[in-house]
Amino acid sequence: MVKIRRGSQKRSARKSKLTSVNFKDGEKVLQSSQYHLRTIFDKNPDGMIVVDNKGVVCFANPAAESFFGLKKNQLLKHPFGVPAIDGEATELNILQKDGKTGTLQMRAVQIEWDKKPSHLILIHDITMIREAERLRCEVDERRKLDQLKDEFIGTVSHELRTPLATIKEFVSILLDEVPGKINVEQRDYLNITRGNIDRLGRIVTDLLDISKIEAKKMAIRKSLVDIVGVAKGSISLFKASAGAKNITLKLLFPERLPDVYADSDRVTQIFTNLIHNAIKFTPSNGKVTVEIKPGKKEIECSVKDNGIGIAPENKDKLFGRFMQIDRSAGGGPKGTGLGLSITKELVQMYGGKIWVESELDKGSKFTFTLPVLNSQTIFKEYINNGIKDAVDKGSAFSIVIISFNNFKAVFKKLGKEPVNQILSDLEETAKKTLRRVTDMVLKYKEEVVILLPDVKREDAFAVGSRIEDAVRAYFEQKKDSLGGVKIKYGIANFPDDAGNSEELIKKARDGRESISIKVSPFKSKQR
């Protein structure tokens, strides 16, 4: 019994203790919840105000003060106005200090404040969002206009070319006196006509180029380009016009140059535009020099003349559209003012840079660079583009990989240089067997890779056997020094053998379809 009583006493004591603790806790909870509430109001980045039903402010948090640029005592009792909304959001404007218009999103709910019906107003600054939206609309609008303009130029240029070709054809027939004899005066006039038809044709072509570049529709075809060959070809086009003004046209280039990865037609266009300008703005008996120099990661090509030069203030305008610094200068047929602009776009399209150095009356030097990519980059890009093309056109893409079957043994036996030489020879041999410009051969690490865009599996095997024959012939010639070298090759095709570039390379490397070429064993074994 006693025990029980004691127990119950203890229990009741514990009980009262608990209640007092609870009360203190309650106070604490209340304080802390007040503190929490205060923090929420004070630190809230959105403005919060309470207005009574006459629209007079009776509470404002710091964010609201800073929104309106007013201190608490200025904002309290301020006749803000009653929000004519209920729950839903509405947009308001505010005049900012800088005189610009800000946009606020306001929400309001009816509450009771000091026992009076009031409105709690939440204000969120959406100035930046609205501004961004406005800018995006403007950009969209401009893009649409640009697109329309490009389409228009594209269509017009195309429509102009067809009748132009007909006019030129018939003027040429008249000049050739097919319908009948013409006198000297008539011939003069017809020649002027033909000259201007050519000029108009150039303008139309330039406009088409520009509109294609603008619309980003200019197809970027890339393959390995022998830059010296292209420069030689371009120069040969100007033999007559340079000769007429007795201008010396020279080409300087080093003996060994890496190929650039670009489109030979476009590189020709770059060269011809620059050489054309150089001859045009160089007086009789002048000099035009084309120079090609290898850099670290690029090839630098320059066209230098000793002509009229360019004033410093005009240098920046030079690459702009329809820019002709001095229309009276140069004589001869007038250009379109688009040449250098197109040239710049083309150089940039192939990852290069272009600039000019010039002194008035002394001459100008235009220099452009084209990147020399490492074979790995080219290899990957070419395969990816080939597969992409195949997907787009619903056609195929094949690769052939030639490699050593016994690389380690050959490397150990022959050393680095001869191995490299074999690879270079294999590259050359393979190149000779190919018939299309789009086919490409690359030396890639210890392999020679032949890339065949738009080639089906069975055709790839035909190419493969042609290469095999050529390689056999090569080793037959070199059998004394290269005895024992074993060569294999593999063929893989997209989409028949592989679905992506990695698979394609792996499959070709596996060389399951490979045929080993065994040339007589190593000399060491013969000994």
Add this chain to the structure above:
Amino acid sequence: MDKKRACKHKYVLKLYVTGQTPNSVRAIENLNKILSEEFKDMHELKIIDILENPQFAMDAKILVTPTLSSAFRGSIKRVVGDLGNREKVLSVLGLF
């Protein structure tokens, strides 16, 4: 509030807007609709563009736009928002 009495005393309404922002345009449209449908010839309306007359807004202590201010028999009432909620506008102005 009966409308016959109101006829003798005109409501002086001022609508503060900010240029041609969408909510300003909306507020003007909404207000004109309310006025033409609810009480013709019982009001005088002034639209004040605070971009053109910032001082007016400052003097009247206008913080945001659109704000509609109505003065009737010495009592001034203000409504904030695009005035799309007709009942709310009328009730604040004491017309409903």
